[in-house]
Amino acid sequence: MSEPSTGETPTPPKETIVANVPTPEAVTAKPPTVVAATPPKPAAAPPKPTAKPAPVPTRRFFLLSWFGSWFSAAWIAFSASMVGMLLGTVRFLFPNVLAEPPSSFRAGFIRSYEENKVSDEFKDQGAWVIRAKDEKNRDIIYALSTTCTHLGCTPNWLEGEKKFKCPCHGSGFKITGINFEGPAPRPLERYGIEVVGGEILVDKSKKYQKELGQWNDESSFITL
């Protein structure tokens, strides 16, 4: 069906030009109007009556009948269960219970902290508890995360050089946690800290980043 029609469409203009126009002088004026309207129709009409007799089946309910069959219902149920199993398997890989240390811990009494001293006592819990002066010259206690802001190694506090030094790639941080050497792009993060019944409580589920202005938050330090 498609081959003859595509084959004919380029040709009719040439035939009609020859048939309709007796003299070459009129060629320039007439073809646009005459050619487009009338001549193609008689050319295309004759084949149609011969091809038509077969009734065209309606496709209106084709998809509906397909999806309504038991066969398709079975396929849909099977596919859905397979997708469900796949999603369930992915979910299975996410543990619900972790045997990890609790996110908050007690860090002793305020009076046990001396000025400009870094306590390594809670390094296993992932925090240094420090008493030092901040940039506004306030005497504060704060808890710094032991996770290097470069790629997540654990730096060491070097008492002699008064700095945190990461063994992996050499990032250095001052006692305030502010980065000053090596590849670390930002200061160490502070954890939430508060005094409960005279004792310091460090909450690792809360993080405060200096570059976001979060160190101004009251719960990121204890004022002495």
Add this chain to the structure above:
Amino acid sequence: MAIGDFIRNSQVWKSIFRHPAPRDRRNRVVVMLTNVFLHLHPVSVRKSGINLSYTWCMGGITFFLFLVETVTGVLLMFYYRPTLEHAYNDILSLRDVATLGILRELHRWGAHAMVISIWLHMYRVFLTGSYKPPREFNWGVGVILLVLTLLLSFTGYLLPWDQLAIWAITVGSNMARATPLMGYEGPGAKFLTIGGVELIHSRSDARFVLLGGSFVGETALLRFYVLHCVAIPLAVALLIAIHFWRVRKDGGISGAL
């Protein structure tokens, strides 16, 4: 009646090898076609196919090293326990106590060599233009095999559970935090929220599921062990079979089509 003839005429022999010895061309073909392992290899190759200055045999060496890693790896599994209590000491005991504990060194050096040889194989395929149609699909399979080889290397890196292993995997897995959409610090993750609840956070992202926790601990060791010993090798073995099959289907090991 030589003993050889007695064996070759026995029912046991004939049940295994259903054709005569490969002395003529026809039987050489039959041997290849009736063996599940040999039939991955073409019945015949061009002379240029064994020209080492062209192929460097780097793909073959990589496959050989994969077999070495499989055999030595299975043997190491008899001594190694992936727990915090035992992992490091088991590695030390392989070095100090076990007879032929050098198998562990073979496994380690073989792994290094495999990473090098697979890169050189890729380099050769690129230089000879062997990635071009109709071999582009096999190039894609090869790239996946390269990634899986690197992942095998990465997962195996953690298993000795020494300082180098722990911190290297800490650094490596932290990169997963920046995975697009699936890492909580990656691009697009902030947009995946439903009603203000973040779908991707530090306890639900790609790094978390890789480590099975929030830091490189015992759960990470176990996951890397399973990935290293079972999951990735199975995927690699499957893809190697496809890779070899497509080499012969796409026009042979080397030379013009």
